[in-house]
Amino acid sequence: MNTITGKFHKTNNFNEIVLERRSVKVYDSEVKISREEMTEILTEASRAPSAINMQPWRFLVIDSPEGKEKLAPLASFNQTQVLTSSAVIAVFYDANNMEYIDEIFGKAVEHGYMPQDIMNMQVQQAKSYYANLSESDLRDMNLIDSGIVSMQLMLVARAMDMILTQWQDMIRNGLLKSLVLIKTGSNRSC
Amino acid sequence: MNTITGKFHKTNNFNEIVLERRSVKVYDSEVKISREEMTEILTEASRAPSAINMQPWRFLVIDSPEGKEKLAPLASFNQTQVLTSSAVIAVFYDANNMEYIDEIFGKAVEHGYMPQDIMNMQVQQAKSYYANLSESDLRDMNLIDSGIVSMQLMLVARAMDMILTQWQDMIRNGLLKSLVLIKTGSNRSC
Numbered sequence: 001m002n003t004i005t006g007k008f009h010k011t012n013n014f015n016e017i018v019l020e021r022r023s024v025k026v027y028d029s030e031v032k033i034s035r036e037e038m039t040e041i042l043t044e045a046s047r048a049p050s051a052i053n054m055q056p057w058r059f060l061v062i063d064s065p066e067g068k069e070k071l072a073p074l075a076s077f078n079q080t081q082v083l084t085s086s087a088v089i090a091v092f093y094d095a096n097n098m099e100y101i102d103e104i105f106g107k108a109v110e111h112g113y114m115p116q117d118i119m120n121m122q123v124q125q126a127k128s129y130y131a132n133l134s135e136s137d138l139r140d141m142n143l144i145d146s147g148i149v150s151m152q153l154m155l156v157a158r159a160m161d162m163i164l165t166q167w168q169d170m171i172r173n174g175l176l177k178s179l180v181l182i183k184t185g186s187n188r189s190c
Numbered sequence: 191m192n193t194i195t196g197k198f199h200k201t202n203n204f205n206e207i208v209l210e211r212r213s214v215k216v217y218d219s220e221v222k223i224s225r226e227e228m229t230e231i232l233t234e235a236s237r238a239p240s241a242i243n244m245q246p247w248r249f250l251v252i253d254s255p256e257g258k259e260k261l262a263p264l265a266s267f268n269q270t271q272v273l274t275s276s277a278v279i280a281v282f283y284d285a286n287n288m289e290y291i292d293e294i295f296g297k298a299v300e301h302g303y304m305p306q307d308i309m310n311m312q313v314q315q316a317k318s319y320y321a322n323l324s325e326s327d328l329r330d331m332n333l334i335d336s337g338i339v340s341m342q343l344m345l346v347a348r349a350m351d352m353i354l355t356q357w358q359d360m361i362r363n364g365l366l367k368s369l370v371l372i373k374t375g376s377n378r379s380c
Contacts, residue, residue: 014204014349018342019237047209048341125267140333147337151238152208155345159204
């Protein structure tokens with residue numbers, strides 16, 4: 001398990017974080033987010049729940065000028081946001097996430113969260129349940145889990161005094177399932 | 191706009207709420223949630239962001255013994271949880287949510303969040319954008335938004351010292367897109 005230090009949190013006020021979160025459309029492109037801060041954001045967001053804890057989300061962080069130039073044309077209404085953000089976090093889901101079930105449940109056993117016999121029973125149940133799911137059912141579950149982790153991402157970043165604005169233009173591209181934009185520093189709220 | 195009082199919050203500690211949230215599987219069926227508490231939970235959760243602010247989610251609260259009896263057979267692995275919970279919140283999405291665009295944007299103008307000319311421009315843009323979306327693209331967006339609001343629901347309930355365990359069995363039923371279970375009082379964490 002990753003250790004979460006919370007050392008980058010600027011506020012721990014739940015009401016402020018949840019109820020005063022805003023979408024922001026104009027960014028200060030000079031502001032940088034360190035690798036360490038980004039790792040902390042992604043680690044905390046990953047504490048979100050998912051269907052049988054499969055954590056199907058995969059993150060792609062785009063923070064180089066070249067990466068943002070490539071990405072911008074895919075963001076129909078949000079090209080300026082991509083280009084001026086500190087970083088973009090693209091949220092994908094892994095359609096084959098069930099391949100990790102033994103590893104994920106195995107870790108829970110290793111850390112003493114679950115006895116081995118419960119793991120064996122649950123893994124067997126889950127495998128036969130998933131084997132009967134249609135591709136469309138699986139897709140629905142993965143999309144919901146993508147939304148769940150996106151909300152937690154937005155809140156965790158807000159606790160670190162950053163703003164994430166999530167938008168969905170890129171879904172249509174067929175590549176990105178959900179997209180979140182990060183910024184820090186001065187901003188204009190819309 | 192609804193007024194949020196936060197008066198039911200038992201803790202305002204963001205780290206505790208977000209990082210110590212747990213799924214809970216055994217409930218005390220004697221614990222009741224008042225109508226006023228439930229309204230507060232749903233109102234606060236609805237502050238979550240959604241695609242062009244269409245707030246496509248619709249909630250169905252099931253808290254009568256008769257309602258839970260009807261619901262239980264639909265929850266494959268979670269029948270006991272449904273039957274012993276204080277309440278179940280079913281999260282649906284409204285596939286025709288765009289019908290409310292003039293009303294939603296009109297309220298933003300009324301409250302001074304947006305000038306009328308910006309509303310006119312954005313509503314027109316959004317309508318033509320949505321007119322070109324396939325049914326499958328729309329479904330994806332609505333499922334992600336359902337996940338987003340579900341995460342906020344879980345956190346807001348946690349701030350009120352309740353536990354929501356979200357699960358997705360019922361998706362397969364074709365009726366419920368996402369489901370969240372509430373409880374208060376004593377519990378055993380799994």
